[in-house]
Every structure is written in structure tokens, then in C-alpha cells.
Amino acid sequence: MSQSIYAHHHEGVLQACEECGLVTPYTEPKPGYRAYCPRCQHGLQSVLATPFQPIWAYGVATLIMLGLSLGFPFLSFSVQGLSQEASLWSALVSMHFASNSLLAGVILLCVVILPLIYISFSMQIYWHAYLVQKGKTIEFRWLKFFSKWVFRFESWLMADVFLVGILVAMVKILSLAEVGFGPSFWAFCIYTLLLVKFVSLVDSSWVWDKLTPRLATPYVGAGESHLQQNHAVCPICSQLNAIDSSECCRCTGAIHKYLPATSMQAAWAFLLAAAVFYIPANFYPIMYTTSVGQTEASTIISGVVLLWHMGSYPVASIIFFASIVIPTAKIVSLAYLFRQAGNPRSLDKAIKNQQLYRVTEFIGRWSMIDIFVVALLTALVQLDELMAIKPGPAALSFAMVVILTMLSAIAFDSRVLWQQSSAAHRE
16 A cells, blocks of 8 residues: 555554554555455545535434434325325334334334434544634543443444335335335435435544553564454454553453454354244245235245236346345354364465455345344234234244344454464465
């Protein structure tokens, strides 16, 4: 990476890549640039061209759109003279009273509550960083406390997945009834786009550097890695700490020690649990559809086949890939990566395994599409005996598959993929 992208060099201060563990000198990128790990190309830190204003502007706009998404009619549909209209909030309430409290809770948490907390806290911490840059003294205690949790929410912000689920659900309903979109639906579309943009702007490592400078770590040198077992990394602020530290010396967060056995045990446990839930998720009905007194059960694969025969090829393809291909590929990919851990591998092989892990971790959340589809249909289509949709036992099992595979990927310490390649690289 060309040194021209760097604005400041901090003498004696080091940083470590959270993915491959390589220790390098810390240099702050220039505004508008991003620094990458020279070995695995993982993004280490990015600096916005104007660091503070975009965070506040996008944050306020996103919160406004979130409020508008909840307060007005969201969707409506009519069939044989009967019509039903629902806001997003009333849809969640309907799920709760229809004995689908868990599904309603997952949607409320991933689409509303966690994004609200994430945006609000990120705006606050950037504001405090701005005050520090202006020379003012602030109290860090509550910032340190909330940072331990809030920045870990990013993988669980699923407004974009929920929006795709809405569109798929509407295509399914179109074959049964007329569908209308209320003002809150369009507000939710804007909210989703703004949230994705906001998350891309936040860099917890950089903002912590503005709050308080990084500290030098003795007995650690550039070019070393986690294999030397002489340091630990804070996953919140990226500060290197002494190996015997119990908490980060800068933000007091839990440090990221290299414990491969513990990491692999947790990762395998979550993955095996997901594989167990994957069986009933595919063989039991995911929803029951009642139409004119007749109730029909459908599994995930039968729903895909039905959509295909109806000519809804794009939607059938989305459901097939999101609900069948992706969960299967993620379980197989994670099992493969876990088997690779600690085995002698070349540098090129380690890089390829790292890239596979990144893709696997990213796509896993999109399997929630089918769960969101079932939840929405359950909330909207409730016209007594004329037409009604209820979730089947596979819905909960499939949700557990998605959640457990995400937890498995999070528990996995990808630095184990570099255990042998680091030694080979130094030679």
C-alpha cells in the first residue's frame, strides 16, 4: 500500500489485523482514504473526507425515516371485497397476539431496536470525538461501557434483508389478492438505504483514536503476529494490550486474546446445533395457508416449486438461494474452514480461506428472508376462514439455523487460519 495515503505516523505505536493477526506500525490514513492489512487486505481503518458532518446528517435522516416507517399505513391488501390495512407497528403487534411473539421480537430487534441504538450511540460517540478535537474535556465512562456492546450489533442490523422479504411476500400475496403500498413503505425503503450508508461510514477504530490516542505496547514488534503470544487486541478500539491484561488499557473493553481451542469449541458447538435444526427446518411445514376453509401446508422447497410453476421465476430463485443454497453452503463452508484451522497451509491458501470466511460471514444473514416473509404474511393475511396464513413448526427451526450459523461465524477466530502460514511467510 502506497505510503501517500497516510497523513500521520505515530512513532512506536502498533496495530494488529483482527483477521490474520499481523502486527504493523500504526499510521492514520488521510481523509477520504482507507488503510488495509498488507498481508490479507482486511480494512484496518478508514477516514471520511469530512469526518463528522456525514455521520450526523445521515444519522438524523435515518432516524426520521425510521419514525415515519412506523407511524403510517405500511401495506394493504383486498380480496373478494374484504380489505385489510396495517402499519409496520400494528403488523408486529398482530404477530405477537397470533402467538408469534418470537418472530415479532426478532423483527422488532433486528429492524427497529438495534438500528435505533446503533445510530444513536454512534452519533453520540462521534459528537464526543468532535468535542475532544476542539480541546474540550469529556467523561468517557459511559462511552466505554456502551462501546463494549453497540459496535457488535452491526451484523444484526437487518433492515435491508427485511425489505427484500417484504417484496417477496408481496409477490406471493399478488397471486391471492390486490396489494397496496402505504406512505410508510416508501419511508422504510429510504430508511433502509440510509441505514446501509450510515453503517458504511462508521469506523469505531478511528473514532476511538480521536477520543484518546493509542498507547505504545512494549515487547511487541512490527512483523510479529498472534503466534508470538505477547499481546492481545481490543475488538472495540483496536488497541494492542499486554498479554496478561484483563481489559483494554484504553477503552476497558474485553480484549481479544488468541485462544484457538476455546474459539473452535464454541464455533463447532454453534455449527452442530445449526445442523440439527436444519433437518426439521426443511422437512416440516414452514407455513399453513387457509383459503375458503381449506388448509394447506407448505415446506420451503414446495413453496419454491409453487412460485416457479406460477411463473414467479425471480422470486422463486431468491427464495431458493436464500433459504436452501445459502444455509447449506454456509454450514458446509464453516465446517470446511474449521477443519482447515491449524493445518499447515501456504500463504496463498490462507488468503483464499480468509476470503471464503469473509463471504460466508457476510451472506449468512440473508437467509432470514424466508422467516421475514412468513412473519409478514402471518401478520397481514388474517381474514378468518376466507384466507389466513399461519407459521409452521419449520419457521422457528429455520430462524434458529440462521442465528446459530451467524453465532458460529462470530465465535470463530479467523487467525487460526494463519497459524502455519505466518511461520512460512517469515521464512
